[in-house]
Amino acid sequence: xxxxxxxxxxxxxxxxxxxxxxxxxxxxxxxxxxxxxxxxxxxxxxxxxxxxxxxxxxxxxxxxxxxxxxxxxxxxxxxxxxxxxxxxxxxxxxxxxxxxxxxxxxxxxxxxxxxxxxxxxxxxxxxxxxxxxxxxxxxxxxxxxxxxxxxxxxxxxxxxxxxxxxxxxxxxxxxxxxxxxxxxxxxxxxxxxxxxxxxxxxxxxxxxxxxxxxxxxxxxxxxxxxxxxxxxxxxxxxxxxxxxxxxxxxxxxxxxxxxxxxxxxxxxxxxxxxxxxxxxxxxxxxxxxxxxxxxxxxxxxxxxxxxxxxxxxxxxxxxxxxxxxxxxxxxxxxxxxxxxxxxxxxxxxxxxxxxxxxx
Amino acid sequence: xxxxxxxxxxxxxxxxxxxxxxxxxxxxxxxxxxxxxxxxxxxxxxxxxxxxxxxxxxxxxxxxxxxxxxxxxxxxxxxxxxxxxxxxxxxxxxxxxxxxxxxxxxxxxxxxxxxxxxxxxxxxxxxxxxxxxxxxxxxxxxxxxxxxxxxxxxxxxxxxxxxxxxxxxxxxxxxxxxxxxxxxxxxxxxxxxxxxxxxxxxxxxxxxxxxxxxxxxxxxxxxxxxxxxxxxxxxxxxxxxxxxxxxxxxxxxxxxxxxxxxxxxxxxxxxxxxxxxxxxxxx
Ligand SMILES: Nc1ncnc2c1ncn2[C@@H]1O[C@H](COP(=O)(O)OP(=O)(O)O)[C@@H](O)[C@H]1O
Ligand SMILES: [Mg+2]
Numbered sequence: 001x002x003x004x005x006x007x008x009x010x011x012x013x014x015x016x017x018x019x020x021x022x023x024x025x026x027x028x029x030x031x032x033x034x035x036x037x038x039x040x041x042x043x044x045x046x047x048x049x050x051x052x053x054x055x056x057x058x059x060x061x062x063x064x065x066x067x068x069x070x071x072x073x074x075x076x077x078x079x080x081x082x083x084x085x086x087x088x089x090x091x092x093x094x095x096x097x098x099x100x101x102x103x104x105x106x107x108x109x110x111x112x113x114x115x116x117x118x119x120x121x122x123x124x125x126x127x128x129x130x131x132x133x134x135x136x137x138x139x140x141x142x143x144x145x146x147x148x149x150x151x152x153x154x155x156x157x158x159x160x161x162x163x164x165x166x167x168x169x170x171x172x173x174x175x176x177x178x179x180x181x182x183x184x185x186x187x188x189x190x191x192x193x194x195x196x197x198x199x200x201x202x203x204x205x206x207x208x209x210x211x212x213x214x215x216x217x218x219x220x221x222x223x224x225x226x227x228x229x230x231x232x233x234x235x236x237x238x239x240x241x242x243x244x245x246x247x248x249x250x251x252x253x254x255x256x257x258x259x260x261x262x263x264x265x266x267x268x269x270x271x272x273x274x275x276x277x278x279x280x281x282x283x284x285x286x287x288x289x290x291x292x293x294x295x296x297x298x299x300x301x302x303x304x305x306x307x308x309x310x311x312x313x314x315x316x317x318x319x320x321x322x323x324x325x326x327x328x329x330x331x332x333x334x335x336x337x338x339x340x341x342x343x344x345x346x347x348x349x350x351x352x353x354x355x356x357x358x359x
Numbered sequence: 360x361x362x363x364x365x366x367x368x369x370x371x372x373x374x375x376x377x378x379x380x381x382x383x384x385x386x387x388x389x390x391x392x393x394x395x396x397x398x399x400x401x402x403x404x405x406x407x408x409x410x411x412x413x414x415x416x417x418x419x420x421x422x423x424x425x426x427x428x429x430x431x432x433x434x435x436x437x438x439x440x441x442x443x444x445x446x447x448x449x450x451x452x453x454x455x456x457x458x459x460x461x462x463x464x465x466x467x468x469x470x471x472x473x474x475x476x477x478x479x480x481x482x483x484x485x486x487x488x489x490x491x492x493x494x495x496x497x498x499x500x501x502x503x504x505x506x507x508x509x510x511x512x513x514x515x516x517x518x519x520x521x522x523x524x525x526x527x528x529x530x531x532x533x534x535x536x537x538x539x540x541x542x543x544x545x546x547x548x549x550x551x552x553x554x555x556x557x558x559x560x561x562x563x564x565x566x567x568x569x570x571x572x573x574x575x576x577x578x579x580x581x582x583x584x585x586x587x588x589x590x591x592x593x594x595x596x597x598x599x600x601x602x603x604x605x606x607x608x609x610x611x612x613x614x615x616x617x618x619x620x621x622x623x624x625x626x627x628x629x630x631x632x633x634x635x636x637x638x639x640x641x642x
Contacts, residue, residue, distance in 0.1 A: 218481065226492065
């Protein structure tokens, strides 16, 4: 079958403004989701679930969050790790304080808490831009991690400074955190949760708020002259972004690693998520997923592929290779294709639409 | 060049480009905006000195003058982007205190820029839709849900933007990222975005600069149509004297931040000082 939109006339604006205006895309996405929901749980190994799919989903949420702030609203942030830590520690405090409240609600509350922190640390963005804003968010990063490591109250006075996920069920005995939670449960919950969050993000960026963010990103002076209040636009981007990042931090601590210390959210984590959106595509929800997949898969591919072709590389060389490939790719994408893998994918689709004709 | 020709040789007939001609006998009584004794300086540079004039409801008001005369600064003062050291602005009968550009937007003042100021990463349609932001009411939660009230609002505003797209004949480029458009079309999209705000007062900073003759004629026609069909009051900065004489009701002339003349086009054209200013700067 051809990948074509010919013959699919849009009779109304609603379908022209749909997330996937082309029917083949709609069907494709639906099939992928159904496969992930109905087939993968039965065929995937625990390794695939725990070490690839769960971190991929967790990182996707973080990447969507940072993409809203940086890709859509144009505000650079190096505080992602700090905001993830907020989500993790807020969740821990809330759920140990109110064990009877549903964990999903706790995640959302932790997200809202992180949004408030994001607004507070977003205030400098009203005055400073670019490099200086990056430094200010870096200060937020260090401050937050320092706060969580220095104050034992955050870990309920755990001597090792570690928080461990208590067992919590989404409903009945469908445990999604703690030792009772199976990899399949965690995966299924995260899959649906991530899909819902991605939908929310997409809805926001294709509505008035998203257009206000992009206007601020592209030309803040012109944005102000058409009536956008820069403060409202920037702070709402910080809030929404931090909400997503906080939830991803909670999911990291409670579902990916199950027990964590604040240092897991050091500044390297901030850079990792930043690299995801640069490689995946700034200002693209799809790109956030692609970037997360890429960064989760690259180290695994690097340690397995050479072995599969009979090449035995020392472990430290693999680690160095990883850095070098990241570095090269980031330089490549920043210079050649700032819209990342998402843009390459789009170009590929355009080619496919014209295939087999060259023009 | 044409500025010299028309200013220096006032008797010459310049209707030759044909097509667009303003009825010069229109009368306007109601003052929409009045600037009084406006002075603006940047450090030692006096951009505006004691400028007073008014803009009447429904008219096309041209602001002309050589480069650096302070025309753009004047528009920046009107829409709250610059704050004058001295003078008052009365808009719709109310004396305005210091205000930010987004307040001016809320009060119905829209503008375009001398150097196109579009949102480069967005499509033509999205750029125009940003002009509707002030009219959109659904809150963040409803936007996150999208379906329901938010979608209905999106469609309603999309319909309005489509009317503007038809009006300015830019249907073919609706989905094109504006960064890829040629300059003339970018100027048109910028006008579309300003129109989407349904402004009462539209400030156009050299909307025809850098355009070829055909594009200029189109733009003239659009400006006249906007004025006529929507009753929008327009303040227009333009260098092409032929255009100014053709479409404006009244002209104010600035030079070195001072007002040289103010009146109907053919009167201004005969003004000795205006002729001297234009010849003096060697245009
Ligand atoms: N933001 C600014 N900072 C310093 N000087 C400015 C600024 N804006 C305008 N000027 C000065 O004000 C004078 C008038 O400029 P402008 O209003 O742009 O003139 P025009 O639009 O008539 O060409 C110029 O001398 C210019 O250098
Ligand atoms: Mg100017």
